[in-house]
Amino acid sequence: MHLSVASSHAALLSLRALLGQVPQLSEADIEEFVAYWQKLVDLRRGEFLIRPGQAEHHLYFVHTGLLRIYLPVGSEEICVGFGYENSLICSFPSFVTGQASEYSIQALRGRELLGISRPDFLGFVEQNANFGRFWRAELERNLVGRIEREIDLLLPDPAQRYARLLTRSPQLFQRVPKKYIASYLRMTPETLSRLR
Template identity: 40%
Template sequence: MNPMSHFIKRINKENLWDKTLELERNDFLKTRGISDTNIYLVIHGSLRIFVIDKNEEHTIRFGYKDNLIAALDSFLNEQPSDLYIQALKKTKVKVINKAKFKSFMTSSPENQDIWMSILENLVLQQMERERDILTSSPVERYNRVLKRSPQLFQEIPNKHIASYLRMTPETLSRIKKS
């Protein structure tokens, strides 16, 4: 079992979720300038995490069924963040606050090890993504994401995938056709 699934099962077993939220398409879970120290489990639907720079949106991550998502910078430093989290379709999430999460995470060495494994994997994914954006062609970026996350192409609209891959929607469309 992968560490994320195992961790979620442990949280579910302890019944630690504070509440459940339902979001309509395009609703915001978090907006810029707000501190958000919650972690969310996506029950169904999909979300994107993005920033706006000079009126241009840059998608950083996606979350869909069985993913944990957070405004990680705000979660870690408890400061307002420039990140937005937006539902891309009708979405349901469970919420756990930081205090309860930290208490659970530190309640056993196994929980700490699993969480550390999840964070290490997240850092490695982010490093791979940065390297891809800096050094890979659009076709290479597309192929790598298709191999790593084929579900993404079923869950997420092409314009947001293109933003994530740092290409225009037209370039993504051409690559998909070839």
């Protein structure tokens, strides 16, 4: 389902505002980049942005709502991340390689997203040095976050995993249902309840 003109305009304004906080991007850089965000998506609760076996062709800016990224393993759904307002989301391994995704991305609350195609995004990164520097810094920041998450998962004590996540991402505990946080921390919802 596609967004209304008013919703897409509001989403573009939010994307511009977010990019406006990046010191190295000029107003011209931002306007040129925002023009590429052509795919408008409206997901209802429970609908999927991508499922395993599909290739990821877009990077998305989340305007509203809440999404979870999970890996289906047998009857289990292992939560590996979340997307919420003013964040970027996609099945990143698929976006980078062009191969089929192993992950699902599902709306937990109604979602409005803007998408940029992989060729448009990669072309812009190659052509715009300012944006290339910004994107490299974002990748580095996300890599540090992934390493922190790996450390969390290696800790045998659930209380340590909980404390580290609470310190690093306290907003998750206000936005995300408990059962998905428990999955993300690789513990049962009951264990998470005891720790809280």
